[in-house]
Amino acid sequence: MKIASFHKEFIKVLLMFKYVYSLVxxxxxxxxxxxxxxxxxxxxxxxAHEEEKFDIxxxxxxxxxxxxxxxxxxxxxxxxxxxxYTADRGLEVFSSSKLDHGQVYNDxxxxxxxxxxxxxxxxxxxxxxxxxxxxxxxxxxxxxGALILILIFxxxxxxxxxxxxxxxxxIQSFLEPLIVYMRDEVVKPSIGKNYGKYFPYLLxxxxxxxxxxxxxxxxxxxxxxxxxxxxxxxxxxxxxxxNLSANKYYxxxxxxxxxxxxxxxxxxxxxxxxxxxxxxxxxxxxxxxxTAGHIIMLSLFGLIFIFKSWAVAPAISIFALxxxxxxxxxxxxxxxxxxxxxxxxxxxxxxxxxxEEHH
Amino acid sequence: xxxxxxxxxxxxxxxxxWQLVVFGSLVFIxxxxxxxxxISALKEREGEIEGALRxxxxxxAEMAKLKSDNDKLVAEAKKERDLxxxxxxxxxxxxxxxxxxxxxxxxxxIMEDAREVMTQERVKMMSxxxxxxxxxxxxxxxxxxxxxLADKATQQSFISELVADAKLN
Numbered sequence: 370m371k372i373a374s375f376h377k378e379f380i381k382v383l384l385m386f387k388y389v390y391s392l393v394x395x396x397x398x399x400x401x402x403x404x405x406x407x408x409x410x411x412x413x414x415x416x417a418h419e420e421e422k423f424d425i426x427x428x429x430x431x432x433x434x435x436x437x438x439x440x441x442x443x444x445x446x447x448x449x450x451x452x453x454y455t456a457d458r459g460l461e462v463f464s465s466s467k468l469d470h471g472q473v474y475n476d477x478x479x480x481x482x483x484x485x486x487x488x489x490x491x492x493x494x495x496x497x498x499x500x501x502x503x504x505x506x507x508x509x510x511x512x513x514g515a516l517i518l519i520l521i522f523x524x525x526x527x528x529x530x531x532x533x534x535x536x537x538x539x540i541q542s543f544l545e546p547l548i549v550y551m552r553d554e555v556v557k558p559s560i561g562k563n564y565g566k567y568f569p570y571l572l573x574x575x576x577x578x579x580x581x582x583x584x585x586x587x588x589x590x591x592x593x594x595x596x597x598x599x600x601x602x603x604x605x606x607x608x609x610x611x612n613l614s615a616n617k618y619y620x621x622x623x624x625x626x627x628x629x630x631x632x633x634x635x636x637x638x639x640x641x642x643x644x645x646x647x648x649x650x651x652x653x654x655x656x657x658x659x660t661a662g663h664i665i666m667l668s669l670f671g672l673i674f675i676f677k678s679w680a681v682a683p684a685i686s687i688f689a690l691x692x693x694x695x696x697x698x699x700x701x702x703x704x705x706x707x708x709x710x711x712x713x714x715x716x717x718x719x720x721x722x723x724x725e726e727h728h
Numbered sequence: 729x730x731x732x733x734x735x736x737x738x739x740x741x742x743x744x745x746w747q748l749v750v751f752g753s754l755v756f757i758x759x760x761x762x763x764x765x766x767i768s769a770l771k772e773r774e775g776e777i778e779g780a781l782r783x784x785x786x787x788x789a790e791m792a793k794l795k796s797d798n799d800k801l802v803a804e805a806k807k808e809r810d811l812x813x814x815x816x817x818x819x820x821x822x823x824x825x826x827x828x829x830x831x832x833x834x835x836x837x838i839m840e841d842a843r844e845v846m847t848q849e850r851v852k853m854m855s856x857x858x859x860x861x862x863x864x865x866x867x868x869x870x871x872x873x874x875x876x877l878a879d880k881a882t883q884q885s886f887i888s889e890l891v892a893d894a895k896l897n
Contacts, residue, residue: 430736433736434736435740435743500741500742501740501741501742502742502745502746503742504746505742505743507743507746508742508743508746508750511746511747511750511751512750515750515751515753515754518754518758519754519757519758519761519762522758522761522762522763522766523761523762525762525766526761526762526763526764526765526766526769527765529765529766529769529770530765530769533769534776545770548766548770549770552767552770565767568763568767569755569758569759569763569764569767570755570759572758572763573754573755573758573759573763577751577754596739596743597736597737597738597739598739598740598741598743598744598747599743599747601739601744602744602747602748602751603751606751660736
């Protein structure tokens with residue numbers, strides 16, 4: 370009961386911002402190819418051009434996309450390893466700083482964050498497709514987030530050994546309510562009595578998304594959870610867990626629905642699409658929400674440069690502050706929703722037959 | 729198609745690879761070194777708290793039971809005391825009454841005995857007196873007879889004198 374009302378509140382808030390998000394998202398996505406075209410012009414020609422016209426779309430795309438090396442601010446760039454695998458040369462590892470400013474190193478060139486092999490005359494060698502396993506900004510953030518989570522939760526776990534039989538202390542007492550909340554209000558009601566098997570994964574999922582959402586809000590932070598590769602993997606794992614642990618009632622519901630037989634022509638494809646849409650919606654929801662949040666923030670800051678005036682800055686700052694607060698909420702919310710929905714999908718896949726009769 | 733061409737919507741294989749590796753190891757490491765301990769510790773503590781609460785409840789019930797038992801004991805003891813006092817009083821009353829009865833009986837018996845003894849004494853005395861009187865009478869008669877035999881006049885006066893002397897008390 371409690372979770373239902375809580376969930377409803379969340380949905381309400383979500384709906385409110387969904388429209389804003391989708392609007393901004395569509396605009397930016399729709400116009401971004403023109404920006405990429407724009408930046409494909411020779412650097413010398415655009416140099417003078419950029420002086421006059423601020424390329425807000427390009428700036429935004431640059432910030433929300435991945436990059437080789439980690440640029441905190443203009444000119445301050447942390448070089449990261451580039452790891453390439455090509456059929457002819459095997460594994461190659463070098464620093465991303467070697468490719469900065471369009472330099473060519475080992476016949477490689479960074480073409481808008483795509484590492485390509487170039488010929489001696491500077492043209493792209495289309496025959497070679499380097500597989501890029503570089504530690505990009507996103508991968509570095511991924512590792513950083515994982516490290517933070519490991520440090521935090523092993524310390525929490527140690528706290529239970531150290532404060533055995535005593536009240537929790539420090540970070541342990543800060544995170545314990547969250548863990549207990551996830552267990553009692555999210556995982557247990559959604560999955561049922563066999564929740565224990567899935568609970569550790571769901572906790573990892575929740576805190577992984579949450580910490581990376583928060584890291585993304587930091588200045589210079591990467592848009593990790595707004596990257597579709599990350600959400601794709603998370604959604605794929607949900608899909609696998611759900612369908613691999615599903616019982617016969619779940620499959621019967623999909624493959625032999627409780628409808629007249631002639632309806633099966635329609636019902637079975639609908640059910641199968643439903644199975645695929647669930648993880649797909651998870652993937653898109655997290656990606657779109659986090660990316661849209663970043664786009665809104667960047668758009669607000671971009672306005673200052675578009676107006677070329679200090680005067681708009683205070684107003685923009687207030688908006689940005691407001692949006693930051695919203696983004697903090699969204700950071701928790703999206704982690705919560707991803708975990709809640711994953712739990713519910715698992716729950717629906719392993720629930721016993723008596724619930725099926727209601728359908 | 730614009731959407732599909734966009735870099736944002738094209739998951740990069742490198743990132744997918746790293747996400748699988750890093751997230752996979754994160755799940756494993758946290759499972760092994762964090763969640764296992766945390767979840768079991770939470771469960772254990774909840775069990776302890778539940779046990780403690782249950783014990784407190786049980787103790788309270790026991791205390792209440794003890795108290796009611798105590799009250800019952802006290803009430804019983806009081807009842808017993810009253811009974812004992814009552815019985816003691818009855819016994820003492822009975823003893824008193826018996827003692828009184830016996831004393832009266834004894835007194836009566838003593839009186840009876842005394843009366844009997846007195847009666848016997850009187851009978852004895854009477855017989856003695858009778859004997860004495862008889863003896864005296866005989867003596868008088870003897871003396872009278874003797875005097876009569878000596879002097880008639882003196883006899884006469886003597887007899888009358890004797891008779892006067894022998895006035896019975």
